[in-house]
Amino acid sequence: MADTKEQPTADKKVKIKVRFTHQQMVLLERLKQEGKFGQSYEELIPAVFREYVKQTFGLGGL
Amino acid sequence: MASYGKLREDHLLEPATGKAFPVKKGEVYRIVTEEGGQCVDCQIYNLFDYREHMSTSIMRRQGFHLEKGDFVISASPRNRLMMQFLDKQDSNIIDVLVHRCSAAYFEAGWDMVSHTNCQDMLAEAIGEYGLTPDDTHAVLCPWTNTKFDNNGKFYLGNNRKVKKGDHLDILALMDVLVATNVCGTNDFTSLGDYWQRPMRLQIFEASAETEDLVEKVFQRYPPLKTSRTPKDFHVTRGEDADFVLKQTPGYKPQFNDYPIEITEMEIELSEEDYEQVKKQIALGIRSDDEDAVRTAVIEWYCANRRIHHPMVNYMGY
Ligand SMILES: [Zn+2]
Numbered sequence: 001m002a003d004t005k006e007q008p009t010a011d012k013k014v015k016i017k018v019r020f021t022h023q024q025m026v027l028l029e030r031l032k033q034e035g036k037f038g039q040s041y042e043e044l045i046p047a048v049f050r051e052y053v054k055q056t057f058g059l060g061g062l
Numbered sequence: 063m064a065s066y067g068k069l070r071e072d073h074l075l076e077p078a079t080g081k082a083f084p085v086k087k088g089e090v091y092r093i094v095t096e097e098g099g100q101c102v103d104c105q106i107y108n109l110f111d112y113r114e115h116m117s118t119s120i121m122r123r124q125g126f127h128l129e130k131g132d133f134v135i136s137a138s139p140r141n142r143l144m145m146q147f148l149d150k151q152d153s154n155i156i157d158v159l160v161h162r163c164s165a166a167y168f169e170a171g172w173d174m175v176s177h178t179n180c181q182d183m184l185a186e187a188i189g190e191y192g193l194t195p196d197d198t199h200a201v202l203c204p205w206t207n208t209k210f211d212n213n214g215k216f217y218l219g220n221n222r223k224v225k226k227g228d229h230l231d232i233l234a235l236m237d238v239l240v241a242t243n244v245c246g247t248n249d250f251t252s253l254g255d256y257w258q259r260p261m262r263l264q265i266f267e268a269s270a271e272t273e274d275l276v277e278k279v280f281q282r283y284p285p286l287k288t289s290r291t292p293k294d295f296h297v298t299r300g301e302d303a304d305f306v307l308k309q310t311p312g313y314k315p316q317f318n319d320y321p322i323e324i325t326e327m328e329i330e331l332s333e334e335d336y337e338q339v340k341k342q343i344a345l346g347i348r349s350d351d352e353d354a355v356r357t358a359v360i361e362w363y364c365a366n367r368r369i370h371h372p373m374v375n376y377m378g379y
Contacts, residue, residue, distance in 0.1 A: 052358035
């Protein structure tokens with residue numbers, strides 16, 4: 001019998017270019033050192049974005 | 063609106079810099095938003111006696127936010143009308159409540175010992191006219207959307223309604239030196255939407271119409287007989303000539319954290335997170351994808367990691 005179960009697919013991602021001033025990079029570097037949101041900027045920026053949405057607009061976001 | 067004389071000065075004010083210019087009676091000093099809204103700071107001195115300078119505390123008698131027709135007034139005991147606001151857009155909140163940011167402000171609030179700041183930029187700008195950092199005074203802040211609650215606690219709004227090309231025109235009622243800088247907090251507060259942008263400074267020569275406006279101001283508000291100057295004091299220090307502002311030829315300002323360096327990176331958001339970006343843009347609270355992500359990250363940092371200190375103890379970020 002053929003397996004009809006859907007194969008899990010990788011989550012689709014949306015790429016965004018973001019610029020930061022060197023003064024803002026100091027803050028990002030501290031968050032990276034902290035480690036709570038990830039070990040790289042690519043990890044921590046989306047994680048902090050989600051935290052911000054939760055804190056500002058509530059658990060479900062807007 | 064009155065027609066002004068010829069444009070005689072046109073200066074692109076880069077982030078992390080400030081610039082001082084003499085403006086003569088009847089001339090119009092214009093500040094233009096080159097890209098969009100953000101806080102700028104101004105200081106204003108009598109060109110021939112820098113002991114006389116603008117006082118925001120006396121100007122607050124006209125309100126915490128100033129409007130077209132309001133005045134720049136010099137501190138006691140001089141108490142003279144120095145300049146008048148001629149034209150501005152409604153979205154431009156001219157604040158006389160906040161204190162300029164300084165290096166100590168960023169150290170106290172963010173433990174940063176190097177961040178572009180108004181105090182140092184203004185000091186470098188007025189240095190061209192022989193003034194020292196101690197000669198700075200409380201600032202006038204166009205595009206500074208302060209708000210306050212019923213207890214008098216203040217917090218910062220944003221400048222998202224400000225458009226590229228918006229301007230503030232200020233008529234000189236006497237010969238003055240005006241120093242303006244792009245506020246250092248713009249990339250750390252909602253006033254700059256967490257970004258640093260250039261502004262433009264322009265000066266228009268006097269015209270028959272602007273001279274007439276000056277005349278009308280003094281017909282309505284004649285100089286006050288009790289405005290006191292050193293000739294009325296029984297204790298004085300120095301000679302009057304010591305306080306005349308003169309440009310230092312070849313002066314080179316030494317701005318810290320200039321130029322602002324930019325790092326661009328590409329990040330990936332899940333479709334679910336990106337939905338939140340799109341909703342914020344649709345609501346008009348963010349202008350684009352980049353703004354939504356950058357504002358979220360820096361505002362989150364300021365809300366959760368900023369240090370509590372009396373130097374930065376206002377509500378909001
Ligand atoms: Zn500032």
